Amino acid sequence: MPEGVLCNKNKVSTLEQLQALLADKSGKQYYQEMNRLEVDTKALWDLVQKTCKSRIRTWLEICTHCGLCAESCFYYLANNRDPRQVPSYKIQSTLGQIVRRKGQVDNAFMQMAMDTAFSKCTCCTRCGIYCPLGIDMGVMFSYLRGLLFSQGFTPWEMKIGTGMHRVYRAQMDVTTEDWVETCAWMAEETADEWPGLEIPVDKEGADILYTVNAREPKHYPEDIAQAAILFHLAGENWTVPSEGWEETSLAMFAGDWEASKMQVESVYGAMHKLRPKRMVVTECGHAYRATVIEGPYWAGLPSGKTPVESLHYVEWVAEALRTGKLKIDPAKRIKEPVTYQDSCNYIRNGGLWEAARYIMSQIAEDFREMTPSREHNFCCGGGGGLNGIGRYREQRNVGLRVKRDQILATGAKLVVAPCHNCWDAIRDLEEVYEIGIRWSFLKPLLINMVEVPEHLKPEE
Amino acid sequence: MYEFVTGPLAWLAFAVFFVGIIVRLVLYVRGLDWKLDRVTYSVNTAFGVRGAVRSILFWLFPFGTQSYRNNPGFTLALFAMHIGLIVTPIFLLGHNILLQERWGFSLWSLPGAVADLLTIAVIVSALLLALRRIALPEVRIITTAYDYLLLAVAVAPFVTGWIARYAYVHSQAWLIVHVLCGELFLVAIPFTKLSHFVLFFATRAQLGMDYGIKRGGMKVKGISW
Numbered sequence: 092m093p094e095g096v097l098c099n100k101n102k103v104s105t106l107e108q109l110q111a112l113l114a115d116k117s118g119k120q121y122y123q124e125m126n127r128l129e130v131d132t133k134a135l136w137d138l139v140q141k142t143c144k145s146r147i148r149t150w151l152e153i154c155t156h157c158g159l160c161a162e163s164c165f166y167y168l169a170n171n172r173d174p175r176q177v178p179s180y181k182i183q184s185t186l187g188q189i190v191r192r193k194g195q196v197d198n199a200f201m202q203m204a205m206d207t208a209f210s211k212c213t214c215c216t217r218c219g220i221y222c223p224l225g226i227d228m229g230v231m232f233s234y235l236r237g238l239l240f241s242q243g244f245t246p247w248e249m250k251i252g253t254g255m256h257r258v259y260r261a262q263m264d265v266t267t268e269d270w271v272e273t274c275a276w277m278a279e280e281t282a283d284e285w286p287g288l289e290i291p292v293d294k295e296g297a298d299i300l301y302t303v304n305a306r307e308p309k310h311y312p313e314d315i316a317q318a319a320i321l322f323h324l325a326g327e328n329w330t331v332p333s334e335g336w337e338e339t340s341l342a343m344f345a346g347d348w349e350a351s352k353m354q355v356e357s358v359y360g361a362m363h364k365l366r367p368k369r370m371v372v373t374e375c376g377h378a379y380r381a382t383v384i385e386g387p388y389w390a391g392l393p394s395g396k397t398p399v400e401s402l403h404y405v406e407w408v409a410e411a412l413r414t415g416k417l418k419i420d421p422a423k424r425i426k427e428p429v430t431y432q433d434s435c436n437y438i439r440n441g442g443l444w445e446a447a448r449y450i451m452s453q454i455a456e457d458f459r460e461m462t463p464s465r466e467h468n469f470c471c472g473g474g475g476g477l478n479g480i481g482r483y484r485e486q487r488n489v490g491l492r493v494k495r496d497q498i499l500a501t502g503a504k505l506v507v508a509p510c511h512n513c514w515d516a517i518r519d520l521e522e523v524y525e526i527g528i529r530w531s532f533l534k535p536l537l538i539n540m541v542e543v544p545e546h547l548k549p550e551e
Numbered sequence: 552m553y554e555f556v557t558g559p560l561a562w563l564a565f566a567v568f569f570v571g572i573i574v575r576l577v578l579y580v581r582g583l584d585w586k587l588d589r590v591t592y593s594v595n596t597a598f599g600v601r602g603a604v605r606s607i608l609f610w611l612f613p614f615g616t617q618s619y620r621n622n623p624g625f626t627l628a629l630f631a632m633h634i635g636l637i638v639t640p641i642f643l644l645g646h647n648i649l650l651q652e653r654w655g656f657s658l659w660s661l662p663g664a665v666a667d668l669l670t671i672a673v674i675v676s677a678l679l680l681a682l683r684r685i686a687l688p689e690v691r692i693i694t695t696a697y698d699y700l701l702l703a704v705a706v707a708p709f710v711t712g713w714i715a716r717y718a719y720v721h722s723q724a725w726l727i728v729h730v731l732c733g734e735l736f737l738v739a740i741p742f743t744k745l746s747h748f749v750l751f752f753a754t755r756a757q758l759g760m761d762y763g764i765k766r767g768g769m770k771v772k773g774i775s776w
Contacts, residue, residue: 145582149754153747156698158690159618159625167689174692183693220776221618223610223629224751225758384765388589395591395765442767442774466767466774467617 095124100131100243102349103254109264112254117481118247128243130201136194138241143190147234150226151187154179160228163221165469165493166211166486178218178228181207186235201244208235209246210483213475213490214344215435220466237346245345246480252341256350260357261305261337271333273308277316284549288323290315293365294330299407300367300399301331302338302358302382304375304511317534318373321408324541325416329371335361338378339511340386344476348389355386362398370401374532376436376510377474379403384441403437405509408533409446412453423540425455428503432494432517432530433461433468434510442466450533451507454540459501469493471508473516491520499526506530553723556730557649564734571741572749579753590761595769602763602773603756609776610755616776625683628676635673636705639666640733645716670709677706704739707732 094100097112098121115121160178161167167176174180185204189196196204212232219227239245240253255262261270271292278290291297299322307314322329335357342350362370372379383401387394402410411417431451437443444465451458461468472491477483494516498506508514508530517530543549585591592599609615619626640646643666647657661669681702684694711729718725740748747754762774 142587144584144587145579146584146588146754146757148582149579149750153744153750153754154693155744155747156684156690156693156695157625157629158687158693159622161689162621163618172689174688177689177693179693219758220774221621223616223618224747225606225610225755227758227761385589388586391586393585393591393594395585395589395594439774440766442762442769442771445771463617 093127093129094243095121095128097121098124098128098243098250100128100241102257102347103250104257106258109251109254109258112247112251115247121247121250122482125202125244126198128198128201130196130198130242132194132196135189135196135238135242138238139190139194142237143234147186147231148190150224150231151183151190153224154183154226155224157223160218160222160226163218165215165217165472166490169472169490169492176211178212179226181211182228182231182235186231186238189235189238201239201242204235205239205244205246206483208232208239209249209475209477209480210486213435213470213473213477215470215474216440217435217467217469220439233343233346235346236344237348240346245347246476246482248479248481249341249345249347249476252476252479253345253347253350256340256342256347256354260334260354262339262341263305263309265305265308265337267334270308270336273312274315274331277312278319281316281319285320285323285547286549287547288319290319291330293333295365296367297328297330297365298368299327299329300362300365300370301329301373302336302361302370302378303331303373304339304378305337306339306511307373314373314532314534317538320538321411321417321534321541324543324547325411326544327416330365330367332358332361332365335359335364338372338382339375340377340381341476341479343377343381343385351381351386352389355382356390358382358386359390359392359398367399370397370399371407372401372403374404374509374511374514374534376434376438376512378511380436380440384436403441403443403446404533405437405443405446405450408537409449412450417537418542419453419537419540420542424453425505425536425540426457427505428457428459428501429455429505429507430459430461430498430501430503431464432471432506432508432510432513433465434508434513435468435470435474436510438468439466447509454536455507457503459503461497461501469497471510471513471516472520473512478512478515478519487516488519488523491516491523495520495524495526498528504528507533507536509533552727553730556727556734557653560734561653561730564737568737568740571738572746575741575746576749576753579750583757588757588761590757590765592760592764595764598768599760599764602761602768603759605773606755606759606762606776607752618776625680628679628683631672632676632680635669635676635709639669639673640708642666667713670713673709674706674713677702701739701743701745704732704736704743705745708736 164178170176185207214229214233216229274290282288472494477487613626613630614620642661644660647660651657684690711732715725715729762768
């Protein structure tokens with residue numbers, strides 16, 4: 092069966108393979124090879140028979156083709172109500188066909204399915220809450236991505252991302268040494284201003300185990316410093332693990348369930364080793380979804396829960412504000428109109444909308460909800476890994492229009508977006524459509540408005 | 552002929568229908584897999600049950616959900632059709648008389664005018680839903696001939712029943728056609744997507760449990776459907 096050097100059914104598990112993929116600029120060779128990649132229809136059908144059980148089969152079968160899912164999909168709305176963007180159509184013409192044809196599909200079909208699964212669905216799962224029969228097409232598209240991945244049909248960046256998880260246990264090439272050094276560096280820099288501040292690594296029995304998105308040590312180390320300052324001001328007994336610090340999962344976006352399991356097990360390993368009371372995840376939506384919501388299932392934990400209780404950053408902030416660990420200086424609250432981007436992964440799929448509302452009630456004087464909001468909110472436009480895939484940049488940018496219009500309708504110029512993907516999508520939205528907005532994580536906003544206890548005040 | 556279609560054939564149709572829907576439900580539940588579906592159905596079950604009940608109840612009432620409220624015309628037609636489809640055959644006087652004759656018991660019966668109204672509601676709603684399939688591009692693209700066929704199978708007993716009731720000629724023949732259509736409808740339920748007659752409750756309960764147990768249901772009151 093012909094397989095490419097870069098585009099094939101094998102998993103990327105060595106540094107050399109990773110480097111070869113990275114050297115192929117924009118995946119040019121990778122996608123050329125994909126045109127010649129043969130579908131192992133037998134293996135595909137075997138996998139479907141093993142993993143496509145009554146839940147998904149029933150969904151595919153009993154869809155009454157009523158079309159109520161159409162308006163729930165931001166892609167449908169952003170593409171001038173193109174009927175080809177109706178969720179039911181998209182899933183029936185891809186996964187539905189694979190099941191109906193018993194896996195007898197060809198290369199062109201698989202590429203079409205890949206393009207659909209990645210550039211016409213961000214797995215935001217909004218359609219599922221608008222379907223009278225409870226058919227969750229986001230869940231099915233995620234499943235489809237897994238089938239495609241098993242046959243080597245995954246976007247170039249996803250192939251790299253899953254390789255990163257396999258090689259580094261992180262979505263980027265950040266080693267344990269890089270991570271620990273970045274923490275030490277940030278602690279040193281920040282301690283000048285905040286005497287006594289530490290970023291304790293591998294402290295056993297801490298109250299909080301803090302875990303991040305690899306982008307933070309790689310590109311935004313100040314985010315780690317900001318987290319440290321806020322933990323410091325709140326008087327938390329916290330630590331970071333030297334290994335198992337990465338919460339994100341490009342493997343989840345790609346449907347590489349084996350790598351998804353490896354990644355979350357590294358975090359659970361840190362929990363077992365360091366025995367913290369709780370874990371807190373940084374301001375990242377899919378990281379929380381992967382490690383806290385879905386991860387226990389990949390790891391086969393019968394409780395469906397992480398080994399220790401795990402909180403998204405907004406939960407920790409809401410709790411710190413409620414208990415008075417962090418106090419907001421009323422004079423420094425946000426005065427201008429401000430809105431909040433509800434991330435699909437921890438709001439709709441994690442139920443944390445109340446925590447977010449509580450935070451906004453404490454930090455903003457003119458908080459304006461988007462319409463719709465909370466669990467009904469639209470995807471930012473960059474979810475499901477889409478922000479990072481060059482092949483679908485144009486489709487992504489069209490999809491951003493819905494979020495653009497939602498933000499514009501609030502009249503707010505500041506968008507609080509405690510999710511890396513949402514944050515990126517809104518940044519790109521401003522770059523593409525220039526609507527004059529700013530966007531922020533919670534940490535930098537909070538640092539500017541929390542009251543500093545007397546004994547922690549920086550030396551003049 | 553009449554004796555046969557309302558006797559042994561009716562027995563057979565009811566048997567296939569009841570056994571069929573039970574088998575469909577059992578197969579559905581047996582095919583659930585906590586690891587693959589990523590829902591711990593048997594851990595934190597109380598949250599799951601709450602999620603399932605909410606997920607079913609909100610969708611069981613017209614305008615109970617955002618999706619219904621966004622589409623009032625569709626919702627009215629949908630509910631008119633489904634209420635008529637279920638209520639009319641069970642509580643029709645004619646059916647009850649037959650039931651009394653054959654099996655020695657009967658249920659409460661609808662006044663004739665109400666039964667007529669419900670029948671018209673089913674036929675008109677089905678017609679509107681069929682037109683909707685043609686008129687709206689987002690529905691047209693996913694509609695197949697099979698969808699029209701099933702709609703016809705569901706509505707045929709009502710059309711033929713109406714004719715049998717009011718026909719001046721061949722009313723006995725129409726009655727037989729009506730009974731056959733009703734039996735076809737019953738038998739079609741377990742074998743086609745009309746199985747949503749029971750699987751609606753199954754899939755709604757499943758997604759409700761998913762949200763109730765895993766996707767935030769243990770942190771908040773529940774998703775607002």
